[in-house]
Amino acid sequence: QVQLQESGPGLVKPSETLSLTCTVSGGSISNYYWCWIRQPPGKGLEWIANIYYSGSTIYNPSLRSRVAISVDTSKNLFSLKLTSVTAADTAVYYCARAPQWQQGIFDYWGQGTLVTVSS
Amino acid sequence: DIVMTQSPDSLAVSLGERATINCKSSQSVFYSSNNKNYLAWYQRKPGQPPKVLIYWASTRESGVPDRFSGSGSGTDFTLTISSLQAGDVAVYYCQQYYDTPYTFGQGTKLEIK
Numbered sequence: 001q002v003q004l005q006e007s008g009p010g011l012v013k014p015s016e017t018l019s020l021t022c023t024v025s026g027g028s029i030s031n032y033y034w035c036w037i038r039q040p041p042g043k044g045l046e047w048i049a050n051i052y053y054s055g056s057t058i059y060n061p062s063l064r065s066r067v068a069i070s071v072d073t074s075k076n077l078f079s080l081k082l083t084s085v086t087a088a089d090t091a092v093y094y095c096a097r098a099p100q101w102q103q104g105i106f107d108y109w110g111q112g113t114l115v116t117v118s119s
Numbered sequence: 120d121i122v123m124t125q126s127p128d129s130l131a132v133s134l135g136e137r138a139t140i141n142c143k144s145s146q147s148v149f150y151s152s153n154n155k156n157y158l159a160w161y162q163r164k165p166g167q168p169p170k171v172l173i174y175w176a177s178t179r180e181s182g183v184p185d186r187f188s189g190s191g192s193g194t195d196f197t198l199t200i201s202s203l204q205a206g207d208v209a210v211y212y213c214q215q216y217y218d219t220p221y222t223f224g225q226g227t228k229l230e231i232k
Contacts, residue, residue, distance in 0.1 A: 045169070045212060045223040060220040094168055104216020105159055107180065109168035 002027040004095050004110035012089075012117050018082040022095030022110060025076070029053050033098035034071060034078040035106060038091040046091075050103050051078055058103075085117045121145050121215050125224035131232040138200040140227045142213035147193045150217065157217035160189055160198045163226075164209045172211075173198065205231060 008020035022034070036048040049059045049069045059067055063082070071078040082089060092114050096106040122145040132138040148157045156176035161169040171180050173189035176196055186201040200207055208231060213224040 044225045045214075047219075047221040047223075058219055062220065096168075102174070102216065104157065104214075104219075104221050105171060105174045106161075106169070106214075107171050109170070112168055 002097065002108045004097065004108055006093060006095050006110045006113040008113065008115070010114060010116060012085055012115060013119050014086055014117055015084055018080070018085050018089060018115055018117070020080045020093055020095075020113065020115070021077055022079070023075075023077045024097075029071065029073050029076045029078070031100050033100070033103040034069075035096040035098055035103075036069060036080045037094045037096055037106065037109075039094070039112075040088070040091040043091075048080065048082075050098060052103070087117050089115070090117045091115060120220055121148065121218060121222050123213055123215055123222050123224040125211075125213060125227045127227060128225070129228040129230065131230045132200075132203045133232045134205065135202050136232075138203050138207070138229055140198045140211050140213075140229070142191075142196040142198070142224050144194045144196075144215055144217075148215045148217035149193050156192050156196070157215055158189075158191070158196050159214045159216065160187075161212045161214065161223075162207075162209045163212065164206075169212060200229075203229075203231070 003025045012018045030053045035050045051057045051069045066083045068081045092112040094112045095110045097108040126141045158176040160173040163169040177189045210226045
Protein backbone atom coordinates (compact mmCIF):
# COMPACT_ATOMS: atom_id res chain seq x y z
CA GLN A 1 0.00 0.00 0.00
CA VAL A 2 1.45 3.33 -1.07
CA GLN A 3 1.90 5.84 1.73
CA LEU A 4 2.79 9.51 1.48
CA GLN A 5 4.15 11.55 4.38
CA GLU A 6 4.66 15.29 4.39
CA SER A 7 7.43 16.84 6.45
CA GLY A 8 8.74 20.33 7.05
CA PRO A 9 8.49 23.32 9.36
CA GLY A 10 5.10 24.04 10.83
CA LEU A 11 5.86 27.73 11.22
CA VAL A 12 7.30 30.04 8.59
CA LYS A 13 7.91 33.77 8.89
CA PRO A 14 6.32 36.20 6.43
CA SER A 15 8.42 36.87 3.31
CA GLU A 16 10.42 33.66 3.85
CA THR A 17 10.30 30.40 1.88
CA LEU A 18 8.06 27.49 2.79
CA SER A 19 9.74 24.15 2.11
CA LEU A 20 8.01 20.80 2.34
CA THR A 21 9.00 17.26 1.44
CA CYS A 22 6.78 14.29 0.69
CA THR A 23 8.28 10.85 1.20
CA VAL A 24 6.72 8.01 -0.74
CA SER A 25 6.82 4.52 0.73
CA GLY A 26 5.31 1.20 -0.26
CA GLY A 27 5.78 1.82 -3.94
CA SER A 28 7.97 3.38 -6.58
CA ILE A 29 7.88 7.03 -7.46
CA SER A 30 8.32 6.09 -11.10
CA ASN A 31 5.52 6.23 -13.64
CA TYR A 32 3.27 8.49 -11.59
CA TYR A 33 2.53 12.17 -11.17
CA TRP A 34 3.18 13.72 -7.76
CA CYS A 35 1.14 16.64 -6.55
CA TRP A 36 0.71 19.33 -3.93
CA ILE A 37 -2.69 20.58 -2.78
CA ARG A 38 -3.50 22.88 0.11
CA GLN A 39 -6.48 23.94 2.19
CA PRO A 40 -6.43 27.22 4.12
CA PRO A 41 -8.41 27.19 7.39
CA GLY A 42 -12.11 27.45 6.66
CA LYS A 43 -11.55 27.49 2.90
CA GLY A 44 -11.61 25.06 0.02
CA LEU A 45 -9.02 22.81 -1.52
CA GLU A 46 -6.54 24.47 -3.89
CA TRP A 47 -4.36 22.54 -6.32
CA ILE A 48 -0.80 23.88 -6.36
CA ALA A 49 1.32 21.84 -8.78
CA ASN A 50 2.14 18.45 -10.31
CA ILE A 51 5.43 16.86 -11.25
CA TYR A 52 5.97 13.70 -13.28
CA TYR A 53 8.67 11.35 -12.01
CA SER A 54 10.75 12.34 -15.02
CA GLY A 55 10.64 15.98 -13.91
CA SER A 56 8.04 17.68 -16.11
CA THR A 57 5.86 20.09 -14.18
CA ILE A 58 2.61 22.00 -14.28
CA TYR A 59 1.67 24.78 -11.90
CA ASN A 60 -1.40 26.66 -10.79
CA PRO A 61 -1.02 30.02 -12.56
CA SER A 62 -2.09 31.85 -9.42
CA LEU A 63 1.01 30.56 -7.61
CA ARG A 64 3.38 29.88 -10.50
CA SER A 65 5.68 32.85 -9.86
CA ARG A 66 6.35 31.67 -6.28
CA VAL A 67 6.29 27.88 -6.51
CA ALA A 68 8.85 25.26 -7.41
CA ILE A 69 8.30 21.52 -7.27
CA SER A 70 11.04 18.94 -7.64
CA VAL A 71 11.43 15.17 -7.47
CA ASP A 72 14.26 12.93 -6.26
CA THR A 73 13.69 9.45 -7.62
CA SER A 74 16.76 8.04 -5.84
CA LYS A 75 15.21 8.92 -2.48
CA ASN A 76 11.57 8.33 -3.48
CA LEU A 77 10.51 11.82 -2.50
CA PHE A 78 9.36 15.09 -3.98
CA SER A 79 9.40 18.61 -2.65
CA LEU A 80 7.62 21.95 -2.67
CA LYS A 81 9.07 25.41 -2.26
CA LEU A 82 6.86 28.47 -1.96
CA THR A 83 8.63 31.79 -1.77
CA SER A 84 7.64 35.16 -0.27
CA VAL A 85 4.93 33.68 1.91
CA THR A 86 2.21 35.70 3.60
CA ALA A 87 -0.53 34.87 6.08
CA ALA A 88 -2.67 33.87 3.10
CA ASP A 89 -0.37 30.89 2.60
CA THR A 90 -1.31 29.45 5.99
CA ALA A 91 -2.90 26.10 5.17
CA VAL A 92 -2.85 22.37 5.54
CA TYR A 93 -0.57 21.18 2.75
CA TYR A 94 -1.22 17.77 1.26
CA CYS A 95 0.96 15.76 -1.03
CA ALA A 96 -0.79 13.34 -3.36
CA ARG A 97 -0.29 10.94 -6.23
CA ALA A 98 -1.95 10.92 -9.64
CA PRO A 99 -1.87 8.02 -12.09
CA GLN A 100 0.12 8.14 -15.28
CA TRP A 101 -3.05 7.98 -17.39
CA GLN A 102 -4.66 11.05 -15.79
CA GLN A 103 -2.68 13.53 -13.74
CA GLY A 104 -5.79 15.29 -12.51
CA ILE A 105 -7.11 12.40 -10.41
CA PHE A 106 -5.55 12.27 -6.95
CA ASP A 107 -5.70 8.66 -5.83
CA TYR A 108 -3.43 8.65 -2.77
CA TRP A 109 -2.95 11.47 -0.30
CA GLY A 110 -0.71 12.18 2.63
CA GLN A 111 -2.23 13.05 6.00
CA GLY A 112 -1.45 16.72 5.47
CA THR A 113 0.71 19.11 7.43
CA LEU A 114 -0.35 22.48 8.83
CA VAL A 115 1.94 25.33 7.92
CA THR A 116 1.35 28.61 9.68
CA VAL A 117 2.84 31.83 8.37
CA SER A 118 3.43 34.18 11.27
CA SER A 119 6.18 36.27 12.76
CA ASP B 120 -10.53 29.01 -14.04
CA ILE B 121 -13.44 26.56 -13.94
CA VAL B 122 -15.54 27.27 -10.85
CA MET B 123 -17.13 24.28 -9.16
CA THR B 124 -20.22 24.94 -7.06
CA GLN B 125 -21.75 22.30 -4.81
CA SER B 126 -25.18 22.17 -3.26
CA PRO B 127 -26.20 21.96 -0.57
CA ASP B 128 -23.39 23.14 1.72
CA SER B 129 -24.60 20.70 4.37
CA LEU B 130 -26.99 17.81 4.44
CA ALA B 131 -28.52 15.64 7.18
CA VAL B 132 -29.92 12.27 6.15
CA SER B 133 -31.31 9.38 8.18
CA LEU B 134 -29.46 6.07 8.28
CA GLY B 135 -30.53 3.88 5.39
CA GLU B 136 -31.90 6.80 3.40
CA ARG B 137 -30.57 8.26 0.15
CA ALA B 138 -28.18 11.21 0.12
CA THR B 139 -27.76 13.35 -2.98
CA ILE B 140 -25.06 15.98 -3.52
CA ASN B 141 -24.96 18.21 -6.57
CA CYS B 142 -22.04 19.82 -8.34
CA LYS B 143 -22.14 22.39 -11.11
CA SER B 144 -19.19 23.54 -13.18
CA SER B 145 -18.94 27.02 -14.71
CA GLN B 146 -18.15 25.44 -18.08
CA SER B 147 -18.53 22.01 -19.56
CA VAL B 148 -16.01 19.40 -18.43
CA PHE B 149 -17.07 16.97 -21.15
CA TYR B 150 -14.44 16.12 -23.73
CA SER B 151 -16.20 14.98 -26.89
CA SER B 152 -13.16 13.34 -28.45
CA ASN B 153 -13.21 10.57 -25.86
CA ASN B 154 -16.78 10.96 -24.57
CA LYS B 155 -15.63 11.50 -21.01
CA ASN B 156 -16.54 13.92 -18.26
CA TYR B 157 -13.46 15.08 -16.37
CA LEU B 158 -15.11 15.09 -12.96
CA ALA B 159 -14.13 13.33 -9.72
CA TRP B 160 -15.70 13.02 -6.28
CA TYR B 161 -13.75 12.80 -3.01
CA GLN B 162 -14.74 11.90 0.53
CA ARG B 163 -12.94 13.37 3.51
CA LYS B 164 -13.71 11.85 6.88
CA PRO B 165 -12.76 13.72 10.06
CA GLY B 166 -9.03 13.59 10.68
CA GLN B 167 -8.29 11.94 7.35
CA PRO B 168 -7.12 13.19 3.95
CA PRO B 169 -9.51 13.15 1.00
CA LYS B 170 -10.14 9.82 -0.69
CA VAL B 171 -11.18 9.52 -4.31
CA LEU B 172 -14.53 7.80 -4.70
CA ILE B 173 -15.45 8.36 -8.33
CA TYR B 174 -13.74 9.64 -11.46
CA TRP B 175 -14.85 10.17 -15.07
CA ALA B 176 -18.08 11.30 -13.32
CA SER B 177 -19.36 7.76 -12.81
CA THR B 178 -16.46 5.27 -12.47
CA ARG B 179 -16.05 3.99 -8.93
CA GLU B 180 -12.53 3.75 -7.59
CA SER B 181 -11.49 0.21 -6.67
CA GLY B 182 -12.83 -0.78 -3.25
CA VAL B 183 -15.53 1.88 -3.10
CA PRO B 184 -18.90 0.39 -2.10
CA ASP B 185 -21.52 0.28 -4.82
CA ARG B 186 -23.91 2.36 -2.72
CA PHE B 187 -21.84 5.31 -3.99
CA SER B 188 -22.69 6.35 -7.54
CA GLY B 189 -21.97 9.32 -9.75
CA SER B 190 -23.99 10.70 -12.62
CA GLY B 191 -24.32 13.70 -14.85
CA SER B 192 -22.63 15.23 -17.86
CA GLY B 193 -21.43 18.55 -19.17
CA THR B 194 -21.87 20.99 -16.31
CA ASP B 195 -24.20 19.21 -13.88
CA PHE B 196 -23.24 16.25 -11.76
CA THR B 197 -24.59 14.29 -8.82
CA LEU B 198 -23.11 12.03 -6.16
CA THR B 199 -25.65 9.64 -4.68
CA ILE B 200 -25.27 7.46 -1.62
CA SER B 201 -28.10 5.00 -1.94
CA SER B 202 -28.38 3.88 1.68
CA LEU B 203 -26.53 6.04 4.17
CA GLN B 204 -24.34 4.35 6.75
CA ALA B 205 -22.84 5.88 9.85
CA GLY B 206 -19.36 5.62 8.35
CA ASP B 207 -20.37 7.87 5.46
CA VAL B 208 -20.32 10.98 7.65
CA ALA B 209 -17.79 13.16 5.87
CA VAL B 210 -17.27 16.19 3.70
CA TYR B 211 -17.66 15.45 0.00
CA TYR B 212 -15.91 17.41 -2.75
CA CYS B 213 -16.27 17.43 -6.50
CA GLN B 214 -13.25 18.32 -8.64
CA GLN B 215 -12.72 18.99 -12.32
CA TYR B 216 -9.61 17.87 -14.15
CA TYR B 217 -10.72 19.02 -17.60
CA ASP B 218 -8.34 21.96 -17.48
CA THR B 219 -5.68 23.42 -15.27
CA PRO B 220 -5.82 24.79 -12.71
CA TYR B 221 -7.66 21.77 -11.36
CA THR B 222 -10.40 23.09 -9.12
CA PHE B 223 -12.59 21.74 -6.33
CA GLY B 224 -16.06 22.49 -5.10
CA GLN B 225 -16.41 24.10 -1.70
CA GLY B 226 -17.50 20.83 -0.10
CA THR B 227 -20.75 19.40 1.24
CA LYS B 228 -20.88 18.27 4.86
CA LEU B 229 -22.95 15.12 5.26
CA GLU B 230 -24.33 14.26 8.68
CA ILE B 231 -26.73 11.77 10.18
CA LYS B 232 -30.21 13.05 10.96
